[in-house]
Amino acid sequence: MNTQPIGIFDSGVGGTSLWKEIFALLPHENTIYLADSANAPYGSKSKNEILQLSIKNTEYLLNKNCKLIVVACNTATTNAIDILRSQYKVPFIGIEPAIKPAALNSKTKAIGILATKGTLSSELFHNTSTLYTQGHRVVERIGEGLVELIEAGKANDPLTKALLKTYLDPMIAANIDYLVLGCTHYPYLMPLLLELLPEQVKIIDSGLAVAKQTKVVLDQYDVLNAQNTPSENQFFTNGNPEVMKDLLGGAFNVDVLDF
Missing domain, CATH: 3.40.50.1860 (Rossmann fold)
Known part of the structure; x- marks a missing residue:
């Protein structure tokens, strides 16, 4: 289980700013990032819409065998994370304004x-x-x-x-x-x-604090990746992949999903 990926989702490309903090602090952890850009922004949607999108994102990442899920979206955290935690056994990390x-x-x-x-x-x-x-x-x-x-x-x-x-x-x-x-x-x-x-x-902003909390929770659950091999990082979007590639410095491939 230690080598299973960390799942991260956001309403779009913005959560890559948080992914960068996690990657810097935990360079050996495998990650899967899901950008729901087709439904961005979440901030203008109803609480129920935000919840349903958050459930869809969570289940996609769980199907990818993620051991922990970071809700890299303030709106999804403040409106949905309590319900996500009650419905799924995997640990969740949220983000709130600092x-x-x-x-x-x-x-x-x-x-x-x-x-x-x-x-x-x-x-x-x-x-x-x-x-x-x-x-x-x-x-x-x-x-x-x-x-x-x-x-x-x-x-x-x-x-x-x-x-x-x-x-x-x-x-x-x-x-x-x-x-x-x-x-x-x-x-x-x-x-x-x-x-x-x-x-x-x-x-x-809350990026570094969330990365540190992610490390704490992985340690609490005894699922830190103990291998010192380079991490595998996958990025998925249902929007324009070029925007995410640019924000990631062109260093990673971005796959397009019909999601």
Whole structure:
């Protein structure tokens, strides 16, 4: 079982930002990545739609003999992971916006959160935000249109920059010193974010924390891959494979699924 792959799914290519963290921390673990780009973004869908898509993705990965599943999508985590855990025996790792470290470390007591509608409107997000942001000014913005632009290979397009600026300007006006990225697609906007935000604003996402938690859970279940051989990494999409290839630096093949 130790050599069985880690399964990772997202509403599209964004979760590859999280895959990179897992690959860097666990270079000998085999992985299978599933991008449900044909249904992106999840953030604008109903809770039931998100759940049904998450179940479909999970069962695809389980049929590929995955030993653990990483839900590399904030919206799917906040809306579906509890049900997935109750229905399947395999361990699940989820991802949530990194509100806690941002709130605890903010000096201006003002933080920005850029996420999808599905994440910002979820009960899990609300509970986490309420718990850690008392006494803080929180500027939330739904990043409408950003996922679609990244899925189209336009992460650095002038149109993307102009749209992103409309979401960041109210945060800058509120004197935020932390910006929380609440979608795994958004790390691919880092060059634009660094250009648009004041130098003192720190950008934080959950990628490394999720990779570390993945290692902890594999160890708890005693299924870490003990072999020191190079890992096998498979990537599948029902969207444009060239976009994912580009985000992966051209280093991996991407197979297209009718899924």
